[in-house]
Amino acid sequence: MTTSHSLTAEHLTLGYGDRTVVESLDLAVPPGKITVIVGANACGKSTLLRSLSRLLSPRGGRVVLDGREVHRMPAKELARTLGLLPQSPVAPEGITVLDLVGRGRHPHQGLFSRWKHEDDVAVAAALEATRTTELADRSVDELSGGQRQRVWIAMALAQQTDLLLLDEPTTFLDASHQVEVLDLLTDLNRDRGTTIVMVLHDLNLAARYADHLIALAGGGLHAAGPPAEVLTEDTVRTVFDLESRIIEDPVSGRPLMLPIGRHHVLSRPAAARD
Template structure:
């Protein structure tokens, strides 16, 4: 059974419903990428999984228990989130930032324990930030700063990491730096990672599980080689694109050409369903690749 899943989850901002009756299971020990156009509900779902947003109906379950009914500190020992564009107080050093990840494990306002310091040292080492530990966070490059925040999440000692657009506003080199780190954490430490990603080629290359959303509904779900199709791109993103295998990795590579044309009345159109599309050959492919 998946450690993290949703059951009939409905989410709203005021009177505006964003997600309706979502059923989603996050594969343990894998990288899952949520993709979709702006406003499709990706970040909203992630916020609900992190207890930042309370459901209108249904719920998010962590280890079979409703996450919104569990004590905050208990949730924080199992799940860490890196929000979009996090900020820190001016002058805060990298080590001080990473030490905040130990808060769920502390009692009162006591000093850091030997175990806390061990975890901080490990998180700095795992992210390649040890040599930057005494440097102010606001003096770092974009990629270094993002790695510092990931180190803080790692210091929590959780098996599940939620990341909301971890490469936003980073140049190409820093994007690769962050994505390679996440891949390493997943492969070497079996971390379960759920991330919202805008770059479809990053999603297809680094994730083992893709969830394509439109209007708060899962239209496609499964291995990138199955989900990343021209049909999915038309339905979810309204673009025309070719999909070719990456010459180095074999992962599906998206080559967009323009906006999709509106279908004529004679052109059959598949109607959306309340869940992910079910196509037998695709299901067989997912099972074969799982």
């Protein structure tokens, strides 16, 4: 794996129908790092990720990978470098876990090439990493939401790309499995140099696992940089319309956001009230 790939958005404008979601956005994804995109609902996080992977064509501007516009690159060539796990993907009816994960190997196969030993190795490693090996012969339709999510992540890992984009990879997972998946992605980044870009809803998990944090608001880039610089009380107020306090996470040393609800009352022990 290599950490030298360059992925940027230049004056990017995105939308659906008559609605513009992102307007004239510029950003650069740090190579070899974990980037996490955060923001309020409907701010354009998933839309941006779709455009970075060329699933959504821009209305203006462009997405550039290693000096080439991604929307002008052959699909299979792009898929050997950049992989995407979209939000709520749909599996073909009746497909087994093994077959679905195996589809991650398609970009590495030519028109007439056959399945190779290295494909078996990649699929087995992806199943083992996501703890889904025991599910290999089961139909994806039979799995729980959390199991399906881990299988989709296995398919993305089997693709073995240098850049991996994931839209809410912790969806449907309980707290334990959320941390497990994010630890897995961190290992992938550290061991293989894979550049990872993902959308997360949980600000504290985003701050703990990100090297680079991107906060979107108002159709544009509000802030980008190390979590300690981006996750501030002002950012939370502006981006999420929420009052908060930022303290140091005692586990990671990263910023930790404590929300302050409108009905929050600082209670005192009973003895102190008497």
